[in-house]
Amino acid sequence: MATQDIEPGASQRLDKETREKLVTVIRHAVLLTWSFVVLFPLYWLVSMSLKPPGQANSLPPDWIFLPTVYNYIQLVQQSDFLAAFANSLFMVGASVILVLLIGVPAAYVLSRYDIPMERDVLVWILSSRMLPPIAVVLPFFIIFQELNLFDTRIGMILMYVSINLSLVVWVMKAFFDGIPETLEEAARVDGATQFQGFRKVVLPAAKPGIFSVAIISFIFAWIELLFGLVLTSFKAVPVTLFVYSFIGSRSIEWSMLAAASTAMIVPIVVFLIAVNKYLAAGLSFGVVIKE
């Protein structure tokens, strides 16, 4: 009797099993397809940078070619690319640290406390990123002139902070909302001050969120162009503007452009690999949804 009870159910379930196998197949299909979609342009970019000048755009494409680092050597030798690169790394890195220092605690407060008119405050914060940079670059220029921040690293760091602050506050608020308050309660009972509870218990639990916004902030600042263009002229010039230097008024140096673009991706890859494991280490060692 028992066997009869289970038989039809089981066979039906086996169907579901195959369906779940199908999910696995679809999963891999989607991931591989998207990998291709992502990789192809990147491959093209990198391969352009490794081709000798003149071969960059030939059709049919030279799928196979002898890679050369000529363009990179040019890039490093012929210009101040390295200096600008280092300068950008410094400014962007510092801005990410600063924006986290400012934004994460604020997000925590927004998440844990009853803020009067919370919704309006949040929208206000968000409103800082609602206008196209184009529309606000002039006032910023004026402020920077007045405060003697023009063409200074400090100024650019602050600028990058202002670009990313709303993002950090919003995203981190959402993450803090998901962290059970009992953890802090336990910490506070353990004699931790509110601050210690925040730093030692809540922050570690919010790691994936923090590292995610750190990466995103880094990228946003790293590829920022307009403010860098308008608010600097000599001393604090970010590397983004360099990429432009290969777009001449009557010709584009494709290989160099590609080399510079590729070089600009490198720090992000390095950063990503460095924090990769934190992106996934959640509250509970991550959900793994199998089947």
Place this chain on the structure above:
Amino acid sequence: MSTPTKTETTNDTALGSLRDVWNDYLPYWFVAPMVLVMVMITFFPGAYDLYLSLIAEPTLNVFQAEFVGLRNFRTAFTRGGAFHSFVITITVVVSALFLETLLGFVLAAFVAGVDSSRAKSFYRVLFILPMAVAPVSLATIGRIMLNTEIGVIPYVINTLTPFAAPNFLSDIPLLTVILLDTWNWTPFMFIIFYAGLSSVPDTLVEASRVDGAPLWRRYVHVIIPYMKPVVFVATLIRLIDLFRTFGVVYGLTNGGPGTATQLVSINIYEQMFINNQMGVAAAIAVVYLVFVIAIANIVIAKVGFEGVWD
């Protein structure tokens, strides 16, 4: 029994009281820098744009300014093409947001479900990369890759598929812009969703598996609701960011052909830096700001605070 000792109240050395000031007003300290920065980056630019939009010619001296009422606003919506660019922007925003959210979530969920942790790491890094390509590189190299005559993408489509490659930039410019943005910014959604997924406690997922929920229902009923704040915030931020897309589109199509991809941001740019109509540009910006704030408020009211933050 000894009397209770409370370090907090009995310790009145300078350091102690400093600590008290720090701890007692902690929330204030926590938000103060943020508020400071926010005041600086919201009020002045907003006021400046508003001022510019109301005067005839840009001048920094308020007393010299010739106020012209709403003339700039009228110009913006007559020959300024503001309305058209609003429509274009909304089209791009809605479709790109849809694609990016969907794709971002599917990818995040799929990657989270991959067994091998090395493969997982690989996908995680790879899928974030498109975001790291500077807009100028993307636009310039995108243009050449999409070029009908010498671009590799039409070449590949023409040689490897039975279809003829469309003219990305002239026949389907809007779609091209949307797809390129999707390529570029799906990583944003991916990374936040991925982090959000890893904050869902294992036991919940286990409970739902035992409850017999099939995969997708587990997502719909248990996982997504749990990470709803994260999903909501990521989507809202992307929405806001999409509203100010500029660099890539400008580099790719310059807003054309004609004004087919004339986003509001491009329109503002052209009014300000090409046409030198700074008042008109500011007028568009002001209307746009109000518009986006309204959208954000609606979205937050309709989706956000019901269920996410109640």
Place this chain on the structure above:
Amino acid sequence: TRGGDGSSGGGSTGDGSGNGSTGGSSDDLAIPLSKYDADIDWKQFDGDQINIGAVQHPWVDAIKPAIPVFEELTGIDVQWNILPEQQFRTKRQTDVSTGAGQFDVFFMDQVVNQFRDEGWLQPLDPYFDDGSLYDEGWYKPDDLFEASRWQAHGGGYSDNWTGLPITVEVQTQFYRKDLYDKHGLEVAETWAQHRENAKVIHENESDIVGTAGRGQKGYGMNIYILNTLLRQKGTKLWTEFPTDSGLDTQGVIEAADWYSKLLQDYGPEGASTQTWSDVQATMAEGNTGHIVADANMFWGGLTNDESNVADTVRIAKVPKPEGGELNPNAFNWQISTSKNASNSEQAFLFMLWATSQPTDLWMHTESSGVFSVRQSVWENEDYRSKVGEDYAQISLESLQVAAPDPFDRKYPEWGQRYSEELQRTIAGQKSAEEAMTQAAKVAEDIYSG
């Protein structure tokens, strides 16, 4: 030299001293100081510094090696801020509109009358009148091409010098000699032949289109070509300034229609979005039979070793209409100074020095210049042998009859709309008539409203 080195976007940080005014004997200088023996008090601003906002442009590359000469000559330190056009515009506009005055010298183009109108430009005439700053006998202003001088006066809209011209680009034809020979084609004298040649190549070559041309909107894009066409059709912009733009005249409509058809029929797919760089790349890749483009700027790119057609590309004057006159479009870059700049006089000295005959000649014979605004340079034998007789002669003849666009003060605004309309026509979204009527209306509205 100070500041960037031609490849820096924002004008990268120079080392601050370099081979500046203090160091180096005149033996090391590119041009002997004796060439600047004029009745000008070169040293009056010794120790000052000027900041130049420049577009990423070969002129910058060409003049840079000579900058120590200026620094030695005047004791003025030169800082560069070099950017691609679009970025440069943003920065220039920010600088002048907020009154920051960071640029003492900056590149100036079609917005000249607009800037003048806003009062942002410093007219140069007071300096020309100042004996310590100017020596007419030495400078030889008449050596400048007429068209260049005209454009430096706001394209005829200004009585004053708005700046000094530094480069001129004039339209010519480039064609593939091998293809022309293969199909027995003659170089087109008229636009009709031009179209016919395109047709032959387009129809007989498999992977090669007949012609390529700018379709993208914006100044320096599609309308830069169309303006030539319409002038040669006998019409011009602004039949009656500022009430009748003339854009909806039959001539303009025909020209627009003709140009659109040419690109649609024998141009590459998606011609409406092509910029000059696409056109150049298409030509350099060997994918088109001929193009119409600026001689100076394209020649180098088409004949260097990155080009697939270096050996087979040839240059010719632009076609003209049946029985019409040759008057190719041309474009001048000039350098100007603003009222807010703190060193306008120093800037004037720089402009004078940079556009003077000795410097210009040196740039073109010894350095990489190919765009002189001075007739004498084009006639210089050293220069002619360096760049090729063909190229030099065709450029010179074109330049002598060149007719640059007149940039009225709202040109950028209506020009943008006009180019958008033209782009629509090229893309086949609108008829030429509709588009141009619309363009005309917008242009006239802009002045009336």
Place this chain on the structure above:
Amino acid sequence: MAKITIDDVTKRFGEDDEAIVAVDDVSLDIADGEFVVFVGPSGSGKSTLMRIVAGLETQSEGDIEIGDAIVNQLGPRARDIAMVFQNYALYPNMTVEENMSFGLKMSTDMSDSDIEETVTSAAEMMDIGELLDNKPGELSGGQQQRVALGRAIVRDPNVFLMDEPLSNLDAKLRAEMRTEINRLQNDLGVTTLYVTHDQTEAMTMGDRLVVLNYGELQQVGTPLECFYRPENQFVAGFLGSPSMNFFEGSLDGGTLRTDGFDYDLTERMQSSANGRNDLVLGIRPEDLTLHDDPTGGHEFEAVVDVVEPMGSISYVYLQPRQQDHEQTFIAETDGQRPISEGSEVYVEIPDSDVHLFDAQSGETVHQRKLDERAEVALEERMQTVSSSD
């Protein structure tokens, strides 16, 4: 170390109209060093009251005093307490060792090596010494609970708050831990509030028992007092496992007529009843005696419904022979006594063990009798407690 005063504390959750009153006007003095055990049904407000004492929840009304100061405004840190949470609340990102040493790092100046030593020895005591490097997610439920307990006891706080700290442990371990906690509390003399559902813990650990129901205080007293001298039916039924059997009935002369049997009240009982008509008779399962044959005492016939053998003892579920509603009651018998389901037995209700309650108010009308010596012991214990107040 400190005394605690809970003064008219009320806690409401939610909006005014549909507020849940989790704690209802509770007042309680807890002496310095006293060990107080909170019991009550699920949802009766035990955890809430603890959280209020801890400063994690703010009372809607009333004051909390620790030591001599009103601490309403102070946060948990300032109150210097150690707490074991009902749901453990371990820090997921920290190892067991880090979890346990966190409190010490936060609240003391102990050197790292001292901390390590303290933690290691506490972990040994809890038998989780080998798990020090594991993360909470890798532990079994009981191990997690021991970590939570260990985290609290390594501290040297004013007050211990323990919310069912042993609920996930097996009987043996629980007995060990119970002794351990008792010893510790004695040694340190730390005022302790303890929530438990376990009868053994409730009876043996505390100096006093606090019985809560629906947020209201039911009785405060020594465990034996609450057990033998319940102030109302709720307390009588709540303490003891299995629960006291209750038979509702009405007085007819000197006889209580219940649905199932009649019971003749003793004189003392009658005077206690004092005119009340509706009474509830209460008797604990272990006080009922089962006879195979009638003995002629206070007894009635019942049918064995179910027998639950527990080993040494068995629980016998019985139904009175004559009964209108189907109701069972429980008796405890020796585990080896053979008794089969469906058989009939005679149930004796010893007069001395009977409680009587007012059927309306639930108030105790008559308490059982105790042996004289037990009575004395009870009195003594009661005095011990009040003297330490």
Place this chain on the structure above:
Amino acid sequence: MAKITIDDVTKRFGEDDEAIVAVDDVSLDIADGEFVVFVGPSGSGKSTLMRIVAGLETQSEGDIEIGDAIVNQLGPRARDIAMVFQNYALYPNMTVEENMSFGLKMSTDMSDSDIEETVTSAAEMMDIGELLDNKPGELSGGQQQRVALGRAIVRDPNVFLMDEPLSNLDAKLRAEMRTEINRLQNDLGVTTLYVTHDQTEAMTMGDRLVVLNYGELQQVGTPLECFYRPENQFVAGFLGSPSMNFFEGSLDGGTLRTDGFDYDLTERMQSSANGRNDLVLGIRPEDLTLHDDPTGGHEFEAVVDVVEPMGSISYVYLQPRQQDHEQTFIAETDGQRPISEGSEVYVEIPDSDVHLFDAQSGETVHQRKLDERAEVALEERMQTVSSSD
């Protein structure tokens, strides 16, 4: 409904070298409809074994069969089980009602109104009917646990898995729930695996008891069997509360000399001992008899160390008078028996109640004697179970 076969299942956590063996080569056949209770110390692998059966954890070795199919490859969904998690695992975003109906919505085609009805009635049964619209965060620990239980029982699965489902409930509620679960399991006939630390639950709920220690199976049998006929010292000590007292000693002729007293083995014991020299004598606290004066039986003098009054009974902690190491053992006495700490008593060890274990292996050498009728009952129960296999 289905039988379950656990076949040589082993589960290791962690890397090869320092792997923790949570479940060690366990084999077990569970009949269709059987109710099996898992007991064992904290960390012994009970939850892990359950999670393996549920398909939430994959065993390192061995097979799980449900019904007649090997389900190693199937996920929990396909196995059609309902589970109560040790830590509740309620969905925080759903109300109590949604939590309870979720499983039904997912795994059945029931109409919404049917679901609502089922859920409401289950909630009434659990006494959480009024909390249906609350979110888990607003519930007390016991309420949450009842929701978790309710969520499982509304389903009609092949198998119930319950991991300490009653640990946070008070004694009274626990007794009710116990009966409820038993009734439900009887009605539905669903195969049930149940983990508990509660002696009463362990003894009364299951058809069979499975005793685990360090991941290894110690004994499988009916509760009484495990209680009266433990296969080894571990099982003997684990079941029963307080634990059995153990006295280690060595055999000297027919006398077992322990640290505290000498005990003369009966003949049957001697033959059981069968030449073993080092033995452990085991006797349960409830089987020891305390006398104020010597009676001349098998007895020895002991000093009362501590008395824990539990109400009806008291636990007396004793130390043999002559003893080298300080060791206490426990005896149970009537709660009203006056006995004061420090006094001396005579402890009688009834021969019939003595267990003997091998000191090295822990194996049982000699089992206690049971009343004849109890023996018969035990046999019967054993047969009942094996026939249902």
